[in-house]
Amino acid sequence: MIVIGLTGSIGMGKSTTAGLFADEGVPVFDADAAVAALYAPGGAAVKPLGEAFPDVIRDGAVDRDALSAHLKAHPQDFARLESIVHPLVGEARHGFIEKARADGAPFVVFDIPLLFETDQHERVDVIVVVSAPEEIQRERVLARNGMSEEKLAMILARQTPDAEKRARADFVVDTSKGVDHARDQVRAILEALREQADNRFP
Numbered sequence: 001m002i003v004i005g006l007t008g009s010i011g012m013g014k015s016t017t018a019g020l021f022a023d024e025g026v027p028v029f030d031a032d033a034a035v036a037a038l039y040a041p042g043g044a045a046v047k048p049l050g051e052a053f054p055d056v057i058r059d060g061a062v063d064r065d066a067l068s069a070h071l072k073a074h075p076q077d078f079a080r081l082e083s084i085v086h087p088l089v090g091e092a093r094h095g096f097i098e099k100a101r102a103d104g105a106p107f108v109v110f111d112i113p114l115l116f117e118t119d120q121h122e123r124v125d126v127i128v129v130v131s132a133p134e135e136i137q138r139e140r141v142l143a144r145n146g147m148s149e150e151k152l153a154m155i156l157a158r159q160t161p162d163a164e165k166r167a168r169a170d171f172v173v174d175t176s177k178g179v180d181h182a183r184d185q186v187r188a189i190l191e192a193l194r195e196q197a198d199n200r201f202p
Contacts, residue, residue, distance in 0.1 A: 004026075007111075007112055007113060007114075007130070010159065110123075110124060130175055
């Protein structure tokens with residue numbers, strides 16, 4: 001089974017591209033969705049995060065707006081947050097890949113926004129980076145509710161620059177020309193990986 005690491009900076013179209021892989025029958029592990037489940041009422045991250053940051057808990061769940069505000073005021077707490085959340089995401093990812101392996105899936109996708117920043121690129125076989133020109137990225141992000149130039153700058157400061165991501169990628173999906181063009185690129189990537197697998201195990 002080939003493990004594909006899918007990443008891309010904010011506003012590049014990574015979630016849409018992950019959906020295109022899913023449309024092709026590839027199981028996709030969504031790290032953001034896993035975190036959302038951990039933050040929800042009854043989620044495994046609620047108790048430890050409540051002990052670490054009592055101000056971020058609302059109605060038995062982690063309030064992401066409150067967490068964002070806390071981290072803005074106390075950026076040194078990012079490391080503590082990650083030390084709590086990342087192992088829990090790792091457990092969810094392990095269960096996902098074991099199921100995919102049991103199902104005989106030839107490929108899986110790990111949709112991980114901070115693939116390089118958290119050294120998760122070392123755990124995948126192939127890296128796919130989703131990219132678009134900077135002006136398109138900014139337009140997409142600033143159109144989101146609650147987004148500001150300041151918040152965008154804070155997010156980008158924690159992300160590996162797009163140019164570096166592309167330089168380290170095995171494949172790049174350009175999302176600037178619409179979904180159909182991106183779908184063609186996804187299908188081409190999967191075809192190339194099938195050929196690689198056939199050549200490796202004839």
